[in-house]
Amino acid sequence: AQTVTQSQPEMSVQEAETVTLSCTYDTSENNYYLFWYKQPPSRQMILVIRQEAYKQQNATENRFSVNFQKAAKSFSLKISDSQLGDTAMYFCAFMNLFTQGGSEKLVFGKGTKLTVNP
Amino acid sequence: GAVVSQHPSRVICKSGTSVKIECRSLDFQATTMFWYRQFPKKSLMLMATSNEGSKATYEQGVEKDKFLINHASLTLSTLTVTSAHPEDSSFYICSARVFRDTTYEQYFGPGTRLTVT
Numbered sequence: 406a407q408t409v410t411q412s413q414p415e416m417s418v419q420e421a422e423t424v425t426l427s428c429t430y431d432t433s434e435n436n437y438y439l440f441w442y443k444q445p446p447s448r449q450m451i452l453v454i455r456q457e458a459y460k461q462q463n464a465t466e467n468r469f470s471v472n473f474q475k476a477a478k479s480f481s482l483k484i485s486d487s488q489l490g491d492t493a494m495y496f497c498a499f500m501n502l503f504t505q506g507g508s509e510k511l512v513f514g515k516g517t518k519l520t521v522n523p
Numbered sequence: 524g525a526v527v528s529q530h531p532s533r534v535i536c537k538s539g540t541s542v543k544i545e546c547r548s549l550d551f552q553a554t555t556m557f558w559y560r561q562f563p564k565k566s567l568m569l570m571a572t573s574n575e576g577s578k579a580t581y582e583q584g585v586e587k588d589k590f591l592i593n594h595a596s597l598t599l600s601t602l603t604v605t606s607a608h609p610e611d612s613s614f615y616i617c618s619a620r621v622f623r624d625t626t627y628e629q630y631f632g633p634g635t636r637l638t639v640t
Contacts, residue, residue, distance in 0.1 A: 438626055440628075442631075447633070448561075448614060448616075448633065448634045449631065449633045449634070450567075450616065450618070450631035451631075452628060452629075452630070455626075455628065457625065457626065496566060496567070500626075500627070502626070509620070509626075509627050510557070510569060510572065511557075511567075511569070511618075511629055513566045513567050514566065515565070515566045516565075516566050
């Protein structure tokens with residue numbers, strides 16, 4: 406079974422600075438996707454960024470980028486120019502492709518609580 | 524696009540009663556939806572996979588008879604908590620699967636907070 410580990414329960418960063426959230430995962434599969442989701446105090450889960458395992462190029466979405474190291478099974482999220490609105494829980498998630506039954510379930514890490522300080 | 528709604532957002536019920544939570548995909552059709560449970564300050568725990576027109580697939584340890592799932596249309600899945608007890612109090616989140624670009628993504632509803640007294 407796949408597992409996702411987020412080793413930083415809480416982190417804080419000053420506004421406008423850069424912060425990196427760590428995520429490692431364990432799988433024997435070769436075809437999969439990785440995601441970062443954000444859950445602000447409203448509890449609404451929001452997709453931040455995704456990475457296809459077959460792509461060597463790291464995904465970027467505006468101020469958010471990932472460092473995907475497939476061999477090391479590492480998938481960190483970098484937030485540049487942090488904003489107060491970035492304060493939230495961040496969940497790393499793994500999705501295996503072509504599972505039996507085709508459900509493509511998400512497996513979540515335990516989350517990192519990020520606080521952006523003014 | 525890819526908006527998912529849940530109703531109600533909050534519900535309080537008495538022990539022994541049943542509660543139904545609706546999950547709707549507003550601007551797309553979803554053959555597959557997922558139901559999660561989230562305890563305070565914890566991660567999301569997948570309860571079941573809901574497939575339109577067929578029986579839901581439950582995760583190990585989730586009671587099928589207690590958490591009834593119906594996915595009667597391509598835009599609606601419902602979760603009914605039967606004979607609710609205080610330990611069922613939790614935050615329930617649904618998501619709908621959408622094919623984007625080259626893969627499936629999940630878009631989440633805003634969640635339903637259930638309190639059983």
